[in-house]
Amino acid sequence: MGKYTIRRLLTAIPTILVISFIIFAVVDLSPSDPTGNLPLTIPPEVRQKIREALGADDPFAVKYVKWLQQFFISEPLNFLETTLGITFPGSEDRVRVISWATRGPVIDIIAERLPQTLWVVGSSYFLGVLIAVPVGVYSAYRQYSIFDQVGTFAMMVGFSVPTFFTGLMFIVIFSVNLKWFPSVYDTTLVVTDIESLQQQLRQMFMPVTVLTLYTTAQMSRYTRASTLDNLQQDYIRTARSKGLTERTVVTRHAVRNSLIPVVTLIALQIPGIFAGALITEQIFRVNGIGQYLIIAIQGGDLPTVQTVTFIFAVLVVIFNIVADVLYGILDPRVTYS
Amino acid sequence: MRIKLALVLCLFLFSTLFGGVAVAQDTSEVTILYWQAVSILNPYLSGGTKDFDAAALILEPLANIAPDGTMVPELAEFIPTLENGGVSEDLTTITWKLKDGLVWSDGTPVTIDDLIFTWQYCTHPEGGCSTKHFYNDVVSMEDIGGNQIKITFGVPKPNPYDPFVSSSAPILNAAQFADCMGANMSACTDQNFAPIGTGPFMVDEFRPNDVVTYTANPNYREEGKPHFDRVVFKGGGDAESAARAVLETGEADYAWNLQISPAVLSGMEAAGQGTVVVAFASSVERLMLNQADVSPDNPNRSVWMSDGSNDHPFLTIPEVADAMSLAIDRDIIAGQLYGAGGQAACNMVNGPPVNVSETYLGCSQDIDGANAILDGAGIVDSDGDGIREANGVPLRVQYQTSTNAVRQNTQALIKQWWSEIGIETELRNIDAAVFFGGDPASPDTYQKFYSDVQMFTSGTSGPDAETFMVRWICGAAPNPDNGWLGRNVPRHCNPAYDALYEELTGTGGVEARAEIVKQMNDLLIESGALIPLVFRGSVSAHANSLHGVDMNGWDSEMWNIQDWYRM
Numbered sequence: 001m002g003k004y005t006i007r008r009l010l011t012a013i014p015t016i017l018v019i020s021f022i023i024f025a026v027v028d029l030s031p032s033d034p035t036g037n038l039p040l041t042i043p044p045e046v047r048q049k050i051r052e053a054l055g056a057d058d059p060f061a062v063k064y065v066k067w068l069q070q071f072f073i074s075e076p077l078n079f080l081e082t083t084l085g086i087t088f089p090g091s092e093d094r095v096r097v098i099s100w101a102t103r104g105p106v107i108d109i110i111a112e113r114l115p116q117t118l119w120v121v122g123s124s125y126f127l128g129v130l131i132a133v134p135v136g137v138y139s140a141y142r143q144y145s146i147f148d149q150v151g152t153f154a155m156m157v158g159f160s161v162p163t164f165f166t167g168l169m170f171i172v173i174f175s176v177n178l179k180w181f182p183s184v185y186d187t188t189l190v191v192t193d194i195e196s197l198q199q200q201l202r203q204m205f206m207p208v209t210v211l212t213l214y215t216t217a218q219m220s221r222y223t224r225a226s227t228l229d230n231l232q233q234d235y236i237r238t239a240r241s242k243g244l245t246e247r248t249v250v251t252r253h254a255v256r257n258s259l260i261p262v263v264t265l266i267a268l269q270i271p272g273i274f275a276g277a278l279i280t281e282q283i284f285r286v287n288g289i290g291q292y293l294i295i296a297i298q299g300g301d302l303p304t305v306q307t308v309t310f311i312f313a314v315l316v317v318i319f320n321i322v323a324d325v326l327y328g329i330l331d332p333r334v335t336y337s
Numbered sequence: 338m339r340i341k342l343a344l345v346l347c348l349f350l351f352s353t354l355f356g357g358v359a360v361a362q363d364t365s366e367v368t369i370l371y372w373q374a375v376s377i378l379n380p381y382l383s384g385g386t387k388d389f390d391a392a393a394l395i396l397e398p399l400a401n402i403a404p405d406g407t408m409v410p411e412l413a414e415f416i417p418t419l420e421n422g423g424v425s426e427d428l429t430t431i432t433w434k435l436k437d438g439l440v441w442s443d444g445t446p447v448t449i450d451d452l453i454f455t456w457q458y459c460t461h462p463e464g465g466c467s468t469k470h471f472y473n474d475v476v477s478m479e480d481i482g483g484n485q486i487k488i489t490f491g492v493p494k495p496n497p498y499d500p501f502v503s504s505s506a507p508i509l510n511a512a513q514f515a516d517c518m519g520a521n522m523s524a525c526t527d528q529n530f531a532p533i534g535t536g537p538f539m540v541d542e543f544r545p546n547d548v549v550t551y552t553a554n555p556n557y558r559e560e561g562k563p564h565f566d567r568v569v570f571k572g573g574g575d576a577e578s579a580a581r582a583v584l585e586t587g588e589a590d591y592a593w594n595l596q597i598s599p600a601v602l603s604g605m606e607a608a609g610q611g612t613v614v615v616a617f618a619s620s621v622e623r624l625m626l627n628q629a630d631v632s633p634d635n636p637n638r639s640v641w642m643s644d645g646s647n648d649h650p651f652l653t654i655p656e657v658a659d660a661m662s663l664a665i666d667r668d669i670i671a672g673q674l675y676g677a678g679g680q681a682a683c684n685m686v687n688g689p690p691v692n693v694s695e696t697y698l699g700c701s702q703d704i705d706g707a708n709a710i711l712d713g714a715g716i717v718d719s720d721g722d723g724i725r726e727a728n729g730v731p732l733r734v735q736y737q738t739s740t741n742a743v744r745q746n747t748q749a750l751i752k753q754w755w756s757e758i759g760i761e762t763e764l765r766n767i768d769a770a771v772f773f774g775g776d777p778a779s780p781d782t783y784q785k786f787y788s789d790v791q792m793f794t795s796g797t798s799g800p801d802a803e804t805f806m807v808r809w810i811c812g813a814a815p816n817p818d819n820g821w822l823g824r825n826v827p828r829h830c831n832p833a834y835d836a837l838y839e840e841l842t843g844t845g846g847v848e849a850r851a852e853i854v855k856q857m858n859d860l861l862i863e864s865g866a867l868i869p870l871v872f873r874g875s876v877s878a879h880a881n882s883l884h885g886v887d888m889n890g891w892d893s894e895m896w897n898i899q900d901w902y903r904m
Contacts, residue, residue, distance in 0.1 A: 037385035041798035046469045053465025101376040101384050102545035103523040109545050175586045184588050285573040287547040295546045
């Protein structure tokens, strides 16, 4: 197992490098202009000067190598310096990955935004799993019952209605008509007392609910299918014939085995939490990582787009490895040798 | 027991959620929504209007431009003119005087050195300053004592009001930015995220691409202002939800740039929470009739020749252009498609008021009149196919613009009206990134204009129209020799117009210049190469409880935020 993990980690390195190159090429070749949002009255020669100062007109290879150096050397060194409080030589001249739009280090902005993304997207994910597993199991156990039919219908709706629609509907119902929840998320809110906690919960309610609806729908379908499979198995019949209670049969025997694929699914989707929910963040102005990426794409901010998408790619690769390893731990039948 | 506990927990959660739900109508705080989030607070590194506007709360210029296009002194004592001797007779120098006793928000005095530094900072050859063109032709700036600065231009500048005028060219604190010249411009993150200014507010916290919070500047020069202690400048989302937050839910006090369907916007306004405000500057949506021949098999396609050998077969005939203009109902286009953000336009120069010609006002639709003009010119339908012919060439035009719902609706209306006067129109729309992209290799750019008619918007860059009027002088037409980069897109040429332009470049004084601009505008309308359609304004909305908002199309919408108050 240990050997397997190490091997997977080592093969991940070239994968990640290839990914970084492909992302860079795609982003760089796309027709976008960092001066594109400037008022039309700003003349072309001034725009040209701005692009030159940013280095936007440098050859592809130069830009790519610069980015590699900034991301893989400067950023880790800087991280070590700030966390350990030591200074490496050349720290003054080191150039970090700098956004073309904000002229500030990209990593700092990502770090600043991570909390709100994790809070909103993370808690919706957590809630989704919490609801989906029992619903999925019960639906499978009482297949074709009223609960199963209603549940299936609700989950199909949740799965097929896009978040930009449910989000808008929620705003119209809960913000415009009922005035219960704010439609604008306040990212500067700090929870210090019961009142600010109330505010935080209120502003999280709509984005979290919208996202939970979607995650729940997806997860519960998986859980249901997997539980159905297991309930047909011989070992369930054996357990019942041993005289175990239905409760023990379902929770101890069926559910445990059914959750193996679900756990893998959960692990694979964790990078998605970091990526934020692009559309939902935009609708409710949560302004997390997802919204940051959208702004960067619109603004032609190449270093930001490159860095954010690359971090997602790394997370996807890592959690794929985690999922594979977890699978081996959870299911003794799977061996890696 | 467990169920009871869960119930109690649920109850608690709901009580916290719904307890005390009320939209804050705070008298000490104002919330502004920009659907494009602010990236940086140094306007000289701005990536768009949103950054200029967010910086306008902190940094101030010598003078702002008021909604009517006139100048209002901010840090300057008064506006220098030819009359008061502030502008030299030869139009090469301008002398500004700072107000006495000005201090930065940190309490240090504002000096002429700060102005000189700002100029050097923005024009440094290694820096990428967004509004470098505001300092064009400046050869020197000197402190001549008495809190005065003398700016000398290398050429006579009839309009010397670019440096340090408007929120696009405010004054930076020299002490703070001293190490940020040239290549270091971008590296000064702390300075760029929290500039020290003289304006009504100071940065409290800045989260790039998200939100800026400001607190009132205790050293602000006007007693008792600003009226708010705090400003929250929130970004993100989209125009429609920003409008909703001000007009329907009342969560925010001000929402910027609401380019949404007029029907949707007026529906939201009907909720009674807020008011839609519009400011007009000079942007005009217009048709351009290509004066050069654009037949696909012509090797000189869309290239204008000074000897008239490559003229368009019928769009150069004044009667055709007249009839095309007369057939259009501008009120329908402006009212139905642009709503509050548009007015019917009969002129190319629509603002400021001093520059607007009154010769051709009231250009209403007259289909019969248009038909009569064409009949009178002998341009008739001789073969009975419903399309008129001019010198044997049927009046078939291709009409292109960028892809955008409002523009495609305009195209459809105009096509219908032109069909009623015997002109057949083929419509075409091109993705905005390509159309405005200016790639000389693409056949679809607005400069190349491989089409008979096209439509888009632009306006003057300030109240002075010179940089706008220069576009239509002979010879400035795009062609292969200049890489298709000429400004004269319709390929318009009129020696009388060029003579007036010459006169304009040598005339000082707002009134005298306005007279020339009006004559030039009239010549443009008569020539028919340009058909103005809609005078476009910017649309914002503010809560009914917020007073003092004076929407401005010439300068930042935040230009007078020190006067905003809540009642």
